[in-house]
Amino acid sequence: MALQVVILAAGAGTRMKSKLPKVLQPLAGKPLLGHVLSAAQKLHPEDILVVYGHGGDAVRSAYQHHSLLWVEQAEQLGTGHAAQLAMASVDDDDATILILYGDVPLLTAETLSTLIQRSNKKTLSLLTVSLEDPTGYGRVVRIDDKVQAIVEQKDATSEQLAIKEINTGILAVPAGPLKRWLQHLNCDNAQQEYYLTDIIELAVGDGFTVETCSPRNSNEVMGVNDKIQLANLERQWQWTQAEHLMQQGVTLVDPHRLDIRGTLEVGQDVFIDANVVIEGPVVLGDGCHIGPFCHIKDAVLGCDVRINSHTVIDSATVGDNCIIGPFARLRPDTKLDTKVHVGNFVELKKSEVAHGSKINHLAYIGDAEIGRHVNVGAGTITCNYDGLAKHKTVIKEGAFIGSDTQLVAPVIVGAGAVIGAGSTITKDTPENELTLSRSEQKTIKGWMKKHRPE
Ligand code: UD1
Numbered sequence: 235m236a237l238q239v240v241i242l243a244a245g246a247g248t249r250m251k252s253k254l255p256k257v258l259q260p261l262a263g264k265p266l267l268g269h270v271l272s273a274a275q276k277l278h279p280e281d282i283l284v285v286y287g288h289g290g291d292a293v294r295s296a297y298q299h300h301s302l303l304w305v306e307q308a309e310q311l312g313t314g315h316a317a318q319l320a321m322a323s324v325d326d327d328d329a330t331i332l333i334l335y336g337d338v339p340l341l342t343a344e345t346l347s348t349l350i351q352r353s354n355k356k357t358l359s360l361l362t363v364s365l366e367d368p369t370g371y372g373r374v375v376r377i378d379d380k381v382q383a384i385v386e387q388k389d390a391t392s393e394q395l396a397i398k399e400i401n402t403g404i405l406a407v408p409a410g411p412l413k414r415w416l417q418h419l420n421c422d423n424a425q426q427e428y429y430l431t432d433i434i435e436l437a438v439g440d441g442f443t444v445e446t447c448s449p450r451n452s453n454e455v456m457g458v459n460d461k462i463q464l465a466n467l468e469r470q471w472q473w474t475q476a477e478h479l480m481q482q483g484v485t486l487v488d489p490h491r492l493d494i495r496g497t498l499e500v501g502q503d504v505f506i507d508a509n510v511v512i513e514g515p516v517v518l519g520d521g522c523h524i525g526p527f528c529h530i531k532d533a534v535l536g537c538d539v540r541i542n543s544h545t546v547i548d549s550a551t552v553g554d555n556c557i558i559g560p561f562a563r564l565r566p567d568t569k570l571d572t573k574v575h576v577g578n579f580v581e582l583k584k585s586e587v588a589h590g591s592k593i594n595h596l597a598y599i600g601d602a603e604i605g606r607h608v609n610v611g612a613g614t615i616t617c618n619y620d621g622l623a624k625h626k627t628v629i630k631e632g633a634f635i636g637s638d639t640q641l642v643a644p645v646i647v648g649a650g651a652v653i654g655a656g657s658t659i660t661k662d663t664p665e666n667e668l669t670l671s672r673s674e675q676k677t678i679k680g681w682m683k684k685h686r687p688e
């Protein structure tokens with residue numbers, strides 16, 4: 235049977251106290267809705283329908299490049315009403331409908347496919363969990379073990395309130411019967427809303443079986459209503475990432491102080507110190523050592539790379555055996571070959587550095603090409619921008635740049651050249667020669683006696 239996914243995401247999210255719609259609030263750097271969509275896409279549905287309301291324009295534009303069907307629910311009259319609107323866009327009565335919530339981000343595709351497999355032409359399947367404290371949730375009412383109905387907290391009798399098995403809201407159901415039951419909903423209840431959950435009783439009345447299944451981890455079905463729940467789920471997500479890394483042999487000094495907002499691919503014997511943030515796709519080769527307080531984003535690091543503390547790497551490639559930091563910054567389009575050393579307070583942007591070169595202290599290297607075994611002295615700056623355009627600096631193999639040099643681009647430093655400290659280099663320099671631009675030092679005899687009385 236074809237699958238259609240319906241994501242209910244029209245709720246106001248008032249308790250988030252934010253201008254950003256709830257489903258766009260980030261968890262591990264990705265909107266809540268993005269997590270739900272990722273799980274849904276893994277199931278290869280025919281369509282994904284998103285019921286939106288509050289902050290609709292922002293939500294739609296955040297996902298404009300995804301092929302989603304958008305269903306507007308201008309007034310939130312309840313989950314049943316939202317489902318009615320969505321079902322008006324579903325033609326295939328034989329399809330299986332999977333209902334998801336836009337604010338329940340941790341559900342896995344495995345849990346959802348088990349749920350879907352349980353549903354068929356005469357069976358509705360519900361995802362339920364048993365909670366020590368079920369307050370607030372709809373309770374699953376059973377007679378002789380068979381599900382009969384779902385009763386909302388506000389409509390429940392004291393006997394029903396004692397039930398610990400709760401409705402997660404996630405369910406799989408055949409489209410045709412669902413449409414029929416939705417037509418029979420009314421808002422004759424404590425919240426005066428159209429409850430999607432009322433279809434359970436209608437299904438049972440129609441001779442349908444209601445099956446239930448539960449996720450492996452009950453955190454999967456937790457929803458986000460406020461920033462406290464958001465933070466709890468963030469920690470839960472991060473713990474799962476950390477566990478996964480440790481299972482692959484990564485040493486995490488403190489698995490509670492690592493944040494992964496993207497994907498991290500690792501080799502063998504990787505070591506990650508405390509308070510590291512990983513963003514986007516990052517690859518760490520065998521034997522990589524990441525010091526404390528580093529932020530690494532969209533980067534590929536080779537084998538045995540050592541990143542010392544407080545280093546920021548963004549969209550860069552680092553070859554084997556490089557040593558970076560502490561306090562270094564690699565900006566986009568930086569490419570370091572093998573055994574390159576980049577030390578403290580060094581910023582590199584859109585530059586390539588070949589094997590064995592060293593830029594160890596306080597430098598800015600932008601739009602540059604640095605050959606093998608070059609030594610860039612402390613305080614060296616490539617003046618790459620003339621106020622209008624960026625220009626390139628080329629430093630050829632084996633050159634030695636004295637401290638506090640300004641290389642005014644476009645400029646080429648020849649192979650094996652030496653630049654005297656404190657120079658401002660505006661013209662290409664010949665290879666294997668010393669070039670310097672510096673006013674000569676002089677001593678003025680007797681000055682002290684004249685100007686400083688005894
Ligand atoms: C719902 C269930 C309850 C379940 C709980 C699990 C009903 C009647 N109750 O209750 O049994 O235990 O979820 O969290 O379904 N939404 C819309 N349009 C609306 C109303 C809601 O799109 O008009 C969306 C919300 O954005 C949210 C989801 O549906 O993503 C659930 O809505 P919510 O108001 O949180 O339902 P609950 O009262 O928590």
Ligand code: MG
Nearest residue numbers: 245457458459
């Ligand atoms: Mg809710």
